Amino acid sequence: xxxxxxxxxxxxxxxxxxxxxxxGYTMVYGIxxxxxxxxxxxxxxxxxxxxxxxxLLGSNIIVAMVFAMVTCALLGVVIEKVAYRPLRNxxxxxxxxxxxxxxxxxxxxxxxxxxxxxxxxxxSAFPLHKYEIAGxxxxxxxxxxxxxxxxxxxxxxxxxKRTKTGKxxxxxxxxxxxxxxMGISVDRIVSxxxxxxxxxxxxxxxxxxxxxxxxxxxxxxIPGLKAFVAAVLGGIGLIPGAMVGxxxxxxxETLVSGYWSSMYRDAVAFGVLILILLIKPTxxxxxxxxxxx
Amino acid sequence: xxxxxxxxxxxxxxxxFLVALFTLVQYLITVGILNRYYQINLTLMGIxxxxxVSLNLINGFTGQLSxxxxxxxxxxxxxxxxxxxxxxxPFIIGIIIAMLAAALAGFIIGVPTLRLKGDYLAIATLxxxxxxxxxxxxxxxxxxPAGISGIAKMTTWPVLFIAVVVTIVVIVNMINSSYGRAIIxxxxxxxxxxxxxxxxxxxxxxxxxxxxxxxxxxxxxYAHYFYIVKPETFNFLKSFDILVMVVLGGLGSTTGAxxxxxxxxxxxxxxxxxxAVRMIIYALILIIVMIYRPQGxxxxxxxxxxxxxxxxxxxHVSSTNK
Numbered sequence: 001x002x003x004x005x006x007x008x009x010x011x012x013x014x015x016x017x018x019x020x021x022x023x024g025y026t027m028v029y030g031i032x033x034x035x036x037x038x039x040x041x042x043x044x045x046x047x048x049x050x051x052x053x054x055x056l057l058g059s060n061i062i063v064a065m066v067f068a069m070v071t072c073a074l075l076g077v078v079i080e081k082v083a084y085r086p087l088r089n090x091x092x093x094x095x096x097x098x099x100x101x102x103x104x105x106x107x108x109x110x111x112x113x114x115x116x117x118x119x120x121x122x123x124s125a126f127p128l129h130k131y132e133i134a135g136x137x138x139x140x141x142x143x144x145x146x147x148x149x150x151x152x153x154x155x156x157x158x159x160x161k162r163t164k165t166g167k168x169x170x171x172x173x174x175x176x177x178x179x180x181x182m183g184i185s186v187d188r189i190v191s192x193x194x195x196x197x198x199x200x201x202x203x204x205x206x207x208x209x210x211x212x213x214x215x216x217x218x219x220x221x222i223p224g225l226k227a228f229v230a231a232v233l234g235g236i237g238l239i240p241g242a243m244v245g246x247x248x249x250x251x252x253e254t255l256v257s258g259y260w261s262s263m264y265r266d267a268v269a270f271g272v273l274i275l276i277l278l279i280k281p282t283x284x285x286x287x288x289x290x291x292x293x
Numbered sequence: 294x295x296x297x298x299x300x301x302x303x304x305x306x307x308x309x310f311l312v313a314l315f316t317l318v319q320y321l322i323t324v325g326i327l328n329r330y331y332q333i334n335l336t337l338m339g340i341x342x343x344x345x346v347s348l349n350l351i352n353g354f355t356g357q358l359s360x361x362x363x364x365x366x367x368x369x370x371x372x373x374x375x376x377x378x379x380x381x382x383p384f385i386i387g388i389i390i391a392m393l394a395a396a397l398a399g400f401i402i403g404v405p406t407l408r409l410k411g412d413y414l415a416i417a418t419l420x421x422x423x424x425x426x427x428x429x430x431x432x433x434x435x436x437x438p439a440g441i442s443g444i445a446k447m448t449t450w451p452v453l454f455i456a457v458v459v460t461i462v463v464i465v466n467m468i469n470s471s472y473g474r475a476i477i478x479x480x481x482x483x484x485x486x487x488x489x490x491x492x493x494x495x496x497x498x499x500x501x502x503x504x505x506x507x508x509x510x511x512x513x514x515y516a517h518y519f520y521i522v523k524p525e526t527f528n529f530l531k532s533f534d535i536l537v538m539v540v541l542g543g544l545g546s547t548t549g550a551x552x553x554x555x556x557x558x559x560x561x562x563x564x565x566x567x568x569a570v571r572m573i574i575y576a577l578i579l580i581i582v583m584i585y586r587p588q589g590x591x592x593x594x595x596x597x598x599x600x601x602x603x604x605x606x607x608x609h610v611s612s613t614n615k
Contacts, residue, residue: 094583108569
């Protein structure tokens with residue numbers, strides 16, 4: 001039982017990271033119905049920006065995270081403007097293929113300039129402490145990841161529910177044409193969505209750097225796909241769904257690695273995706289809507 | 294319009310062309326002008342043509358974006374190697390089993406996932422492709438992550454040539470048959486197709502199974518040329534490779550797929566030492582083609598003698614290019 005609770009705790013910090021990435025997927029999908037394949041790679045760029053601001057500028061982890069978030073917010077906006085905006089009115093398949101292209105582009109441009117070599121997150125940025133409470137081990141790293149992720153989720157909820165921008169985002173997601181008629185600039189809202197989503201991904205990237213200690217140019221693919229699964233699990237387009245889905249995926253992954261084999265953890269993630277898509281494609285929190293002709 | 298005589302004439306012309314092409318390359322190999330390096334690229338070209346044409350049947354003609362083609366290739370590769378290397382059956386049995394196994398996998402995966410639409414289908418097939426790879430990595434019988442090595446080299450030029458021709462002939466004839474019309478109608482408008490009494494699920498699964506079977510054939514040829522198969526070879530980047538060919542050539546153009554497969558193979562050969570640059574070029578191809586020419590270079594047009602006639606002002610300009 002103790003071991004099980006320990007696995008749950010380990011899963012929580014990983015789940016918090018997945019939840020942050022999943023939020024970006026779900027927000028973008030909610031607004032322009034695009035699976036932003038490059039989202040995981042934006043997270044990778046965030047991890048690198050964080051890495052370089054710690055190792056080159058000597059900043060602390062919070063500053064590094066903010067720096068990564070700002071850089072990636074800009075990157076996200078630029079990607080949307082250059083690659084996705086021209087395809088706003090074309091088929092969804094075309095947009096998806098472009099997103100795959102953008103993902104490969106980010107991965108291999110990084111690989112070209114920074115080589116495939118793994119980089120180790122400087123330990124000095126975050127001295128590790130382990131606390132033992134009633135037989136359970138929890139590190140300050142886990143606490144930091146969970147707390148900062150939860151803070152960001154609260155800020156996001158505030159933006160979406162209480163601010164004018166958030167209201168506009170919800171309006172665009174509900175009905176784009178009607179939103180335009182109400183005087184909302186859809187382009188601006190899409191840019192803001194990409195900025196927020198990418199910033200969250202960047203924060204997750206820095207956290208992954210802390211969590212796994214090592215980063216490389218292709219690190220974004222698998223967490224990106226798993227976060228996508230998390231978004232689908234919770235119901236794509238739904239913000240609370242992405243949070244819950246992310247935590248569930250993180251916990252599931254640690255349970256699979258803990259009790260079965262870590263080789264199967266990726267396959268299990270995809271298995272969950274396929275099951276959800278077949279049984280309830282709208283996700284755990286999604287409402288069933290009839291298909292429109 | 295098309296009287297029997299002209300069809301026969303066309304057929305004979307095509308056969309003569311194919312025999313000439315085959316003999317020419319065989320001659321060049323025997324004489325030694327095509328050395329090992331060229332032969333490797335020639336083989337890759339043939340395999341890529343099979344992959345691109347078969348994926349094009351699913352992505353281009355049926356309009357169902359599948360990102361799991363490498364998974365079927367893996368199944369074909371491993372099934373054939375189990376038959377030939379582990380159980381000592383002849384290569385032809387290996388090829389047949391490879392195609393059957395991949396087709397079966399295509400059926401098992403296709404029936405549930407083809408209910409999904411568009412981007413969900415893409416992700417689900419990507420997931421299945423990865424699951425196939427991970428499962429293969431964990432089967433001890435096939436060597437786990439290390440795969441199987443010491444496979445006899447049986448993919449010779451005649452085998453390759455026949456395989457490519459059979460693939461193209463089967464898929465082109467399928468597209469031009471009533472099945473093909475039904476498949477294309479699914480792409481154009483699924484609801485309308487259903488209203489016309491077409492069992493859309495049946496045709497989607499059919500295209501998926503046929504596409505998967507030929508991916509299995511490509512896998513078998515691949516395994517029996519490079520002496521070794523590893524599950525890692527068939528990860529989703531391999532699926533993206535094939536997708537690049539289909540997108541570049543045109544979603545729904547068999548000639549386009551063939552040309553793109555040849556072009557991408559040559560590009561790969563030149564950029565072999567610069568893997569990162571190669572992938573950046575792939576990425577740019579995907580993005581730029583989608584933004585400026587979403588239907589791919591040839592769109593759903595086919596390159597034929599007629600189109601050449603049109604370009605050079607030939608006689609048969611009257612009929613529209615099909």
